[in-house]
Amino acid sequence: MAHDLGFWTLQALNALQLSMLLFLLSIGLTVIFGLMHFVNLAHGSLYALGAYFAASLAAVGGYWMGFFLAPVAVAGVGILLYSGLIKRMRKSGPMAQVLVTFGLIFVLLDLTRIVWGDLALAIDVPAILSGRLTFLGVEYPTYRLFIIALGLAIFAALAFVLGRTQIGAMIRAGVDNDAMAACLGINVERLFFIVFCVGCALAGLSGAVAAPLLSVTPDMGLQILIPTLIVIVIGGLGSLKGAIAGSLIYGFVQTFGAVLAPQLASVLIYALLAAVLVIKPVGLFPAKG
Amino acid sequence: MFRHTALRYAVLVLLASAALFQAFTAEYFGLEILTEILILAMLVLALDIVAGFGGMVSLCHGALMGMGAYAYAILSTTAGIAPPVAMAGAVALTGAIAWAIGAICSRSHGIYFIMATLAFGQMAYSYVFEAPIFGGDDGLGGISRLDLSFVGIDLNDSRSFALFCLASLGAIYGASVLILRSGLGRSLTGVMHNEQRMRALGLTVWRVKADVFGLSGMIAGLAGVLAAQHIMYISPGLLSWTVSGEALVVVILGGLGTLVGPLVGAAAFVVLKHELSAVTTYWHLVVGALLIAVVMSRANGIFGWIEARWGARIDRRLTDATRKPEAKEVLGDA
Numbered sequence: 001m002a003h004d005l006g007f008w009t010l011q012a013l014n015a016l017q018l019s020m021l022l023f024l025l026s027i028g029l030t031v032i033f034g035l036m037h038f039v040n041l042a043h044g045s046l047y048a049l050g051a052y053f054a055a056s057l058a059a060v061g062g063y064w065m066g067f068f069l070a071p072v073a074v075a076g077v078g079i080l081l082y083s084g085l086i087k088r089m090r091k092s093g094p095m096a097q098v099l100v101t102f103g104l105i106f107v108l109l110d111l112t113r114i115v116w117g118d119l120a121l122a123i124d125v126p127a128i129l130s131g132r133l134t135f136l137g138v139e140y141p142t143y144r145l146f147i148i149a150l151g152l153a154i155f156a157a158l159a160f161v162l163g164r165t166q167i168g169a170m171i172r173a174g175v176d177n178d179a180m181a182a183c184l185g186i187n188v189e190r191l192f193f194i195v196f197c198v199g200c201a202l203a204g205l206s207g208a209v210a211a212p213l214l215s216v217t218p219d220m221g222l223q224i225l226i227p228t229l230i231v232i233v234i235g236g237l238g239s240l241k242g243a244i245a246g247s248l249i250y251g252f253v254q255t256f257g258a259v260l261a262p263q264l265a266s267v268l269i270y271a272l273l274a275a276v277l278v279i280k281p282v283g284l285f286p287a288k289g
Numbered sequence: 290m291f292r293h294t295a296l297r298y299a300v301l302v303l304l305a306s307a308a309l310f311q312a313f314t315a316e317y318f319g320l321e322i323l324t325e326i327l328i329l330a331m332l333v334l335a336l337d338i339v340a341g342f343g344g345m346v347s348l349c350h351g352a353l354m355g356m357g358a359y360a361y362a363i364l365s366t367t368a369g370i371a372p373p374v375a376m377a378g379a380v381a382l383t384g385a386i387a388w389a390i391g392a393i394c395s396r397s398h399g400i401y402f403i404m405a406t407l408a409f410g411q412m413a414y415s416y417v418f419e420a421p422i423f424g425g426d427d428g429l430g431g432i433s434r435l436d437l438s439f440v441g442i443d444l445n446d447s448r449s450f451a452l453f454c455l456a457s458l459g460a461i462y463g464a465s466v467l468i469l470r471s472g473l474g475r476s477l478t479g480v481m482h483n484e485q486r487m488r489a490l491g492l493t494v495w496r497v498k499a500d501v502f503g504l505s506g507m508i509a510g511l512a513g514v515l516a517a518q519h520i521m522y523i524s525p526g527l528l529s530w531t532v533s534g535e536a537l538v539v540v541i542l543g544g545l546g547t548l549v550g551p552l553v554g555a556a557a558f559v560v561l562k563h564e565l566s567a568v569t570t571y572w573h574l575v576v577g578a579l580l581i582a583v584v585m586s587r588a589n590g591i592f593g594w595i596e597a598r599w600g601a602r603i604d605r606r607l608t609d610a611t612r613k614p615e616a617k618e619v620l621g622d623a
Binding site: 010033039048085088090093094095096098099102103104105106107109110111114115130134226229230233237263266270271273274278281282284 | 340344362393394396397399400401403405406408411412415416418419420433513530531534538541570571573576577578579580583584585591
């Protein structure tokens with residue numbers, strides 16, 4: 001195992017890139033759960049939809065059109081889901097929600113197969129991001145650096161909105177105690193709706209961003225779902241800090257596990273999750289103590 | 290506590306006679322479907338015990354079933370142990386693993402319990418997928434069925450095998466009823482309704498949960514052994530979390546916490562799957578929409594709905610008219 005520093009830098013960047021992709025997905029899911037106590041297993045399907053929208057839009061108007069419009073389109077789907085299903089499921093127990101969204105996975109999976117077919121789609125990386133950059137002494141694909149930068153930018157923006165603005169304070173109050181927040185005159189229901197839409201848009205964005213890296217297939221949503229759930233359960237539900245910590249832990253354990261102990265890599269992350277659940281059943285940084 | 294109403298007996302008799310009729314009249318394909326239903330029914334029975342009567346919604350039962358299948362395959366082929374001993378070993382091993390999972394997860398509730406069991410299931414899945422001894426994603430083949438030739442039964446015949454599965458399912462159903470009626474089963478339901486109170490009564494809550502989870506794991510393991518013997522080939526896909534999800538769907542479609550309902554659900558699910566996949570490749574769409582509709586309707590599955598709608602009326606008609614109808618059982622809240 002004699003690798004030079006460049007090798008480890010490369011692996012660290014790979015880990016960081018995976019973490020950021022997962023962060024974009026998990027932040028939406030975790031805040032939706034923290035605020036609404038709603039378990040949306042179909043979040044991964046929204047990510048897949050984002051990738052498909054991006055692929056279709058990119059075929060028409062180039063990569064950037066897909067990049068900017070896919071999140072909007074997925075947020076539109078989110079609005080439909082919210083008014084049709086989720087609003088009515090708000091008062092149900094976690095099991096009913098898990099099942100309804102599990103059914104939704106089936107439905108969305110087959111709908112994407114009907115609309116886009118079973119074959120994998122591909123998107124080209126835009127010219128400006130297609131090369132390689134020398135970064136910290138290693139050559140690294142520009143597009144992956146772009147994902148890392150995007151993830152960090154979104155993290156910063158969300159940290160600012162949640163921590164420094166009035167709507168952020170309202171969301172935090174809602175997560176902490178929704179009944180009390182409602183008593184203080186906050187329209188919690190509308191807050192839920194906004195957060196849900198933003199969460200969906202972020203899922204769509206991560207789909208659009210991931211599309212050039214992975215091939216766009218109907219089951220990509222199912223594949224990403226488990227890692228996303230692991231991230232939010234390790235990190236603790238409902239908090240930004242938990243989402244970023246969980247994503248980083250997952251990304252680094254997965255990437256370095258694959259390098260150092262390929263035999264154990266996939267088991268390692270589940271063992272870590274089990275350990276976290278045993279020691280701290282509510283995750284590392286839950287929104288509520 | 291679990292109680293048999295007249296309606297439940299009637300549905301059981303109906304299901305058993307339909308299965309027997311199918312077993313003696315059907316051709317090869319019909320028998321394969323029947324066996325598939327019987328094995329799925331055993332798995333969902335195991336799941337209903339923990340989810341419907343203990344509130345432990347497990348997403349690792351598919352993995353437990355897969356463990357039973359793999360344990361049997363390894364013990365009977367690689368280790369060369371006689372099939373009956375290998376079966377017992379596989380069931381015991383699955384039960385032990387399930388007991389440990391139940392013990393570890395006993396502190397988690399709600400969504401965290403679901404996630405924790407999912408984690409253990411996925412852990413098993415990835416391990417089996419990667420470890421060379423389990424054949425990786427190629428799976429394992431050449432699994433032999435139980436040899437019952439000393440009593441003149443050849444299980445390699447699909448009719449005999451279907452009847453063997455039916456008999457096993459019947460025995461397991463009886464055992465499940467006994468478990469739920471025992472002190473352990475009653476404690477479990479008590480824990481589901483109010484854990485604090487049961488603890489105050491001096492009960493060791495985690496032991497109750499772990500014990501029942503272990504027993505349920507043994508049933509799931511047996512279902513896995515039968516599945517391995519049925520197909521005679523196994524692949525890691527058996528342990529995937531979607532199998533557990535599907536099992537949960539079947540329990541919900543049938544009726545959670547009714548024990549009879551999941552059997553109805555298993556039959557309905559397998560038949561629906563085969564009928565739909567003959568018509569369209571998009572059968573997941575229909576199943577998904579159906580699942581959403583059932584959960585949104587707030588009925589407790591097909592059987593639960595019948596029970597809530599007409600249960601009392603049918604029971605009155607079925608039981609002696611002079612006897613007072615029994616107090617209606619309060620169903621576990623889905």
